[in-house]
Amino acid sequence: MRKFLFLLGLTIFSSNLLFSQFIEDALRYTIPNSMITPYSASFGVSFYGLSDDVSGLFFNPAGLLYIPKGELSIGLGFTRNIAQSEYLFNKIERRSNSSYLTHVGFATPIREFGNKVVGGIAYFHENNFLNYFDYSAFNPTSSLINSLAQYGPKDTNTNIPYFLWLANNKFYTPVKDSVKQDVFVNEDGGLHNITGGFAVSIAKNVSVGVSLTGKFGKFTYYREFKESDILNKYNFFDSINYSNIDFNNFTLKENLTQKVSGITGSIGVIG
Numbered sequence: 001m002r003k004f005l006f007l008l009g010l011t012i013f014s015s016n017l018l019f020s021q022f023i024e025d026a027l028r029y030t031i032p033n034s035m036i037t038p039y040s041a042s043f044g045v046s047f048y049g050l051s052d053d054v055s056g057l058f059f060n061p062a063g064l065l066y067i068p069k070g071e072l073s074i075g076l077g078f079t080r081n082i083a084q085s086e087y088l089f090n091k092i093e094r095r096s097n098s099s100y101l102t103h104v105g106f107a108t109p110i111r112e113f114g115n116k117v118v119g120g121i122a123y124f125h126e127n128n129f130l131n132y133f134d135y136s137a138f139n140p141t142s143s144l145i146n147s148l149a150q151y152g153p154k155d156t157n158t159n160i161p162y163f164l165w166l167a168n169n170k171f172y173t174p175v176k177d178s179v180k181q182d183v184f185v186n187e188d189g190g191l192h193n194i195t196g197g198f199a200v201s202i203a204k205n206v207s208v209g210v211s212l213t214g215k216f217g218k219f220t221y222y223r224e225f226k227e228s229d230i231l232n233k234y235n236f237f238d239s240i241n242y243s244n245i246d247f248n249n250f251t252l253k254e255n256l257t258q259k260v261s262g263i264t265g266s267i268g269v270i271g
Contacts (some may be wrong), residue, residue: 036103036124037073054105057122057195060268061209064118064199067107073122075102081131087183088137098130100190119198127191129219134184141177144227145250149173160252166245174244175234179227191217191260199268206271213264221256 036055054073056063079098084091105122149161149171161167166175197211227250229235234247 037075037105054107054120054122055103055124056199056209056268057105057107057120057197057211058124058193058213060270061197061211061266062199062207062268062270064107064120064197064209065116065201065207065270067109067118070108071106071120073103073105075104076100077102077125077128079128079130083131083133085133085135087135087181088139090135090137092133092135094133096130096132098128100125100128116201117198119196121196122194124193124195125190126193126215127217129187129189129191132184132186134182136180136182138180138230139177143175143177143179144181144225144252145175145179146173146177148252164250166247166250168242172242174238174242175227175229175247175250178229178231178233180230182226182228184224186222187220189217189219189258191215197266203271207269209266209268209270211266213266214261215264216261217259219256219258219260221254223252223254225252225254226250 036058037053053063053067054071056067077100079100081096081098082093083096084093086092101123103122103124105120105124107118107120107122110117110119145161145166149159149167152159152161152171154171156162156169159167159171161173162169162171167173193213193215195211195213197209199207199209201207229247229249234245236244237246238244
């Protein structure tokens with residue numbers, strides 16, 4: 001009982017709030033998109049009141065008590081994403097496939113001090129972030145170079161077009177329009193759980209369970225934005241009026257990596 005109270009206090013007082021930068025971050029890390037085990041998936045939300053297989057570690061650990069014998073569960077998952085993008089009336093469809101280990105879990109009953117005790121440990125794959133898409137079109141009215149020059153940092157050391165000799169010291173660039181834009185975006189990563197717990201019988205048809213879960217994961221985002229002068233409009237350098245420059249193509253590459261880790265606990269009762 002002392003160990004149980006210590007674990008309960010540690011779980012409550014060690015909790016921290018996690019703040020996201022954007023709404024997309026909150027959605028990415030809070031909405032699971034895969035089932036834990038086929039058995040639990042078949043019951044849906046009602047499985048919280050049953051939880052009689054190894055996935056009870058994730059839903060309601062008290063359900064572990066109702067596993068009649070030792071259980072070993074392994075699962076594989078497959079995800080197929082179809083992303084359609086439309087940019088300047090040009091539609092492009094891309095497909096991505098991903099296979100992964102959904103879970104590996106083991107639970108076994110133990111008898112201790114006259115009460116039945118069932119313990120278990122498992123790995124669960126909670127989320128898969130794999131996705132990629134691209135879009136391409138000729139833009140007759142604007143350019144990324146002009147946007148970076150006008151709305152980027154007003155500092156000659158950090159303004160990208162100025163640093164690349166595509167804008168002057170007043171952050172003006174002749175490359176304002178009539179460029180072909182090709183963009184590729186790739187997202188990858190996942191959210192994982194390693195959890196352990198036990199359930200004990202405290203009365204007839206009443207069980208209490210406790211589980212402790214370590215969460216970890218990573219999200220990576222890569223974007224490549226390329227602009228090209230396919231019309232050869234910018235074909236000479238005007239050093240007096242700065243009305244034109246000798247420009248062929250420009251590529252901007254962006255990389256973002258987010259890592260998340262933490263500990264969560266769960267206490268359940270079934271009776």
